[in-house]
Amino acid sequence: MLNATTEGGDAQTVEPADASGPVRIVDIAAELGLSVATVSRALNGVATVKPEVAEKVREHARRRGYVRNRLAKSLRSRTRTFIGFLVPDVENLAYAIAADACAKYVSRLGYQMILAISGDDPQSECAALRSLAEAQVAGLIVAPTAGITPASRALLRGRSVVEFNRLSGLSQHSVVCDDRAAFSDAARHLLQLGHRSFGYIGTTDAVSNGEERLDGFRTQLQTHGHRLPHNRTRLLPPTEKDGYRAAWELLSGTRLPTALVVGSSSLSMGVARAVRELGVKVPQQMSLVVYGDSRWGALYEPALTTITAPYQLMARTVADLVADLVSADGERPDSPVRLPAELLVRQSTGPPPGRNR
Amino acid sequence: MLNATTEGGDAQTVEPADASGPVRIVDIAAELGLSVATVSRALNGVATVKPEVAEKVREHARRRGYVRNRLAKSLRSRTRTFIGFLVPDVENLAYAIAADACAKYVSRLGYQMILAISGDDPQSECAALRSLAEAQVAGLIVAPTAGITPASRALLRGRSVVEFNRLSGLSQHSVVCDDRAAFSDAARHLLQLGHRSFGYIGTTDAVSNGEERLDGFRTQLQTHGHRLPHNRTRLLPPTEKDGYRAAWELLSGTRLPTALVVGSSSLSMGVARAVRELGVKVPQQMSLVVYGDSRWGALYEPALTTITAPYQLMARTVADLVADLVSADGERPDSPVRLPAELLVRQSTGPPPGRNR
DNA sequence: AGGCCAGATGTAAACGTTTGCTGGGAGCGG
DNA sequence: CCGCTCCCAGCAAACGTTTACATCTGGCCT
Numbered sequence: 001m002l003n004a005t006t007e008g009g010d011a012q013t014v015e016p017a018d019a020s021g022p023v024r025i026v027d028i029a030a031e032l033g034l035s036v037a038t039v040s041r042a043l044n045g046v047a048t049v050k051p052e053v054a055e056k057v058r059e060h061a062r063r064r065g066y067v068r069n070r071l072a073k074s075l076r077s078r079t080r081t082f083i084g085f086l087v088p089d090v091e092n093l094a095y096a097i098a099a100d101a102c103a104k105y106v107s108r109l110g111y112q113m114i115l116a117i118s119g120d121d122p123q124s125e126c127a128a129l130r131s132l133a134e135a136q137v138a139g140l141i142v143a144p145t146a147g148i149t150p151a152s153r154a155l156l157r158g159r160s161v162v163e164f165n166r167l168s169g170l171s172q173h174s175v176v177c178d179d180r181a182a183f184s185d186a187a188r189h190l191l192q193l194g195h196r197s198f199g200y201i202g203t204t205d206a207v208s209n210g211e212e213r214l215d216g217f218r219t220q221l222q223t224h225g226h227r228l229p230h231n232r233t234r235l236l237p238p239t240e241k242d243g244y245r246a247a248w249e250l251l252s253g254t255r256l257p258t259a260l261v262v263g264s265s266s267l268s269m270g271v272a273r274a275v276r277e278l279g280v281k282v283p284q285q286m287s288l289v290v291y292g293d294s295r296w297g298a299l300y301e302p303a304l305t306t307i308t309a310p311y312q313l314m315a316r317t318v319a320d321l322v323a324d325l326v327s328a329d330g331e332r333p334d335s336p337v338r339l340p341a342e343l344l345v346r347q348s349t350g351p352p353p354g355r356n357r
Numbered sequence: 358m359l360n361a362t363t364e365g366g367d368a369q370t371v372e373p374a375d376a377s378g379p380v381r382i383v384d385i386a387a388e389l390g391l392s393v394a395t396v397s398r399a400l401n402g403v404a405t406v407k408p409e410v411a412e413k414v415r416e417h418a419r420r421r422g423y424v425r426n427r428l429a430k431s432l433r434s435r436t437r438t439f440i441g442f443l444v445p446d447v448e449n450l451a452y453a454i455a456a457d458a459c460a461k462y463v464s465r466l467g468y469q470m471i472l473a474i475s476g477d478d479p480q481s482e483c484a485a486l487r488s489l490a491e492a493q494v495a496g497l498i499v500a501p502t503a504g505i506t507p508a509s510r511a512l513l514r515g516r517s518v519v520e521f522n523r524l525s526g527l528s529q530h531s532v533v534c535d536d537r538a539a540f541s542d543a544a545r546h547l548l549q550l551g552h553r554s555f556g557y558i559g560t561t562d563a564v565s566n567g568e569e570r571l572d573g574f575r576t577q578l579q580t581h582g583h584r585l586p587h588n589r590t591r592l593l594p595p596t597e598k599d600g601y602r603a604a605w606e607l608l609s610g611t612r613l614p615t616a617l618v619v620g621s622s623s624l625s626m627g628v629a630r631a632v633r634e635l636g637v638k639v640p641q642q643m644s645l646v647v648y649g650d651s652r653w654g655a656l657y658e659p660a661l662t663t664i665t666a667p668y669q670l671m672a673r674t675v676a677d678l679v680a681d682l683v684s685a686d687g688e689r690p691d692s693p694v695r696l697p698a699e700l701l702v703r704q705s706t707g708p709p710p711g712r713n714r
Numbered sequence: 715a716g717g718c719c720a721g722a723t724g725t726a727a728a729c730g731t732t733t734g735c736t737g738g739g740a741g742c743g744g
Numbered sequence: 745c746c747g748c749t750c751c752c753a754g755c756a757a758a759c760g761t762t763t764a765c766a767t768c769t770g771g772c773c774t
Contacts, residue, residue: 430731
């Protein structure tokens with residue numbers, strides 16, 4: 001039952017690790033009667049080593065189970081092999097996807113990703129940044145908190161940093177999502193369906209794109225001569241609970257808006273739950289557009305029309321950008337890279353109650 | 358404002374910004390007319406340095422923006438400050454939650470978490486392990502792939518490693534979830550409701566708890582004199598698509614099972630989608646128990662009875678365990694730590710069709 | 715033969731810290 | 745005044761690599 005993995009003829013077993021600690025280049029050199037320099041060069045594939053010697057060294061290193069000490073290597077050669085990834089949390093699927101893609105991608109480029117969590121707390125953020133700086137990160141991907149401290153900014157000075165998903169003006173480089181356009185699209189979509197009375201539940205968070213989302217939606221409405229009434233706009237902290245409560249408040253009145261847009265993924269979950277409990281018929285009584293991951297919205301009944309950010313792409317882009325930044329030290333477009341968000345039209349949006357299409 | 362209290366000292370340039378690279382201990386020592394040893398001790402809070410000197414050093418280091426080079430520190434003092442966290446992926450919410458909790462927790466303990474993704478591929482896993490070993494990780498938390506290579510095992514030998522969520526026998530230490538008991542509970546729950554005809558869609562994955570889940574469910578049924586028919590059992594790779602297809606196959610026949618249990622979160626999503634498309638009435642026609650994160654199951658209509666693992670707790674436990682292992686080098690319980698999974702009874706389970714309770 | 719170049723290896727100095735050991739004052743009892 | 749012990753601070757040797765430079769061996773050209 002347990003995979004014994006004793007297949008294969010030649011027992012290429014490494015020698016039993018003796019108690020003399022990890023094997024170093026010095027050990028290999030001594031055992032082979034070579035100098036450390038030659039061994040080092042052989043292991044690094046430097047061409048000046050005679051091929052047969054190089055092969056012998058590599059073979060010996062392999063069976064002795066040598067693993068290079070990257071700390072020493074980095075220290076001496078002044079190369080850096082870590083990339084820091086600092087986000088508020090990684091339970092948020094968006095950041096999880098980004099972390100995943102980024103870790104994979106930078107490892108392919110020869111780097112290693114240190115994951116740090118700020119918990120959206122400027123204090124922890126600052127501590128994490130210091131810790132990352134101490135680890136000599138080559139580059140840094142960060143989704144900053146709203147209250148980023150001057151100390152944090154100072155820590156970042158002179159390093160290759162790319163802002164991710166949030167803008168706080170601490171680097172010329174950033175990869176964000178064009179939420180404004182997406183929410184504008186959502187407005188257009190709802191207007192086309194014939195909606196005239198709107199509600200919005202979003203976040204007030206300045207550092208994230210909260211304001212942009214609201215603005216994109218509202219501006220598009222205004223462009224077409226409609227407005228988003230104040231008493232049907234709720235700006236809240238992005239938690240499931242707040243979304244739930246706001247939806248109850250907004251939707252338990254006598255007259256519902258015919259279309260409701262939610263501007264945060266956590267809020268969306270709460271709103272969706274409240275809508276179901278309130279028994280509001282979607283989309284017959286009210287259309288609903290949410291923001292967030294495309295997956296869970298598909299499971300809801302009816303499947304939710306969803307504004308979703310291309311997190312995989314964003315992650316790859318940001319990893320690419322930071323890798324370029326640290327390697328070539330070169331010139332890259334300074335202006336933020338804005339990747340388009342997508343409006344997935346599903347079953348939760350339709351014509352408003354009065355109109356039979 | 359910037360008078361630098363230059364009594365006895367010379368160069369009073371306390372300007373933070375110069376292009377001469379990062380500030381080192383040597384620089385601070387020179388600027389203060391001290392030796393590197395004293396500065397090092399002052400910064401590390403060694404008691405033998407006079408308090409006023411220590412304070413002066415710290416103050417100066419602060420305004421010069423000194424950040425210690427942890428690579429050098431680690432190299433010299435043979436301390437290690439990284440913890441490796443190697444999982445198949447982190448898009449899976451389970452691992453995301455674990456990564457989050459673990460990163461926070463180990464950072465509180467003074468470590469830093471390197472996140473590595475194996476993609477469930479033994480090759481990548483091996484490469485990642487080598488990379489982590491090169492980074493001189495103090496400890497390692499790993500959810501191994503099914504086909505873990507001998508080379509990977511060799512890399513792990515002699516290191517503090519804890520298996521997480523999956524068992525592959527590469528350490529005496531592990532933190533897993535007692536899925537057997539939870540699936541046993543699920544069977545008991547369904548039997549109590551009066552069900553007699555069952556279906557199961559799960560994974561065949563040996564390394565994950567796939568077998569345990571199936572076994573827990575099946576054994577409990579057998580204990581009560583019932584059985585899980587072969588033709589209503591599907592064992593598949595854990596993807597949403599496979600779950601979707603399997604559910605179609607299983608449920609489009611004339612006679613449905615009255616209760617269906619799904620043994621993986623990805624499969625669960627696919628099954629849930631298929632069930633809705635098939636128009637099976639849950640729980641009137643069929644009860645449904647899924648496995649996975651508690652959140653999205655709550656959004657489904659009806660809210661899904663869910664077996665869910667305590668990932669936060671597991672993450673904290675595993676972080677704690679590995680921290681203990683690396684610091685105290687001490688004795689900890691060797692046997693796997695098994696944390697109980699929870700059966701959240703919600704609206705998707707009820708009495709079988711024939712019985713009006 | 716002598717000189718020269720190239721190819722292969724060795725020597726030793728870094729990289730930025732920590733830390734064992736040494737040393738110089740100061741305090742103090744004899 | 746000596747000798748001892750504390751208390752601080754400095755000297756210098758590590759930690760495991762990389763790498764500029766030196767060295768050595770042949771081979772080839774003139």
